[in-house]
Amino acid sequence: MVDALVEIHRVLAPGGILVDARPDSRVPAYAERRKPRGFQRFGIVKTSRLELANDRASDRAIARAVRDELFKRRRRGRFWHLVPFSDLAELRKYLREHLRFVHRAEWVVDAATRKRHSNDQFVIRRAVRYELLEACPPDS
Template identity: 55%
Template structure:
């Protein structure tokens, strides 16, 4: 990541803006059940895998190094929520089984009978994405 930031600094003109946006592993993701009204309700919690937590910390350290080295300065930061939609719960589970970012098991907030009843309903994963704008110095 430090190499990528060094390259971004090289190609940006002075006062140019770099936007860093990536999943926020400091916040859990949610498995959400889709209601007939089009709204979603939290039904479970999905943690970030250990390997991705380590990668995210390394990226955070690289950004901090770039700022303390005087390559960039922060011009603001924030977080937004991104929803990934699935046609049913088995599709959501297949996504988790293949995805390296998340652990493969949801910590459910609803009982197994309710989950079975909702199997064919729409589902979503709602996860946080953090962003920060940097100005090249």
């Protein structure tokens, strides 16, 4: 990723903005049932070990690009992204097939509650971290 950041810096005009936005694995994702007014937490969805390692490598690459004065940090934050599902079975299928998350949620409600609401709509609520990076002028 460091090479990619160097290439982006090369083609981005001085003062140009790079938006780095990616899932925030430092914060767990949540499996939630959609209710008429809000959501009910049903489980916690953890990030896979491989993706945790990839996220740490990306963090180090950004830090290095800032340290090497390719970019200046301008703004950073987090927002929540909802991934909707028509029912609990669809959410479970997504977890089995998705590489970012472990394949099973840690449920915080009992099996009877999951069965009773299995046909309700669900979402995975996950944090997305973003940072605005301004390209520094190249050294002359």
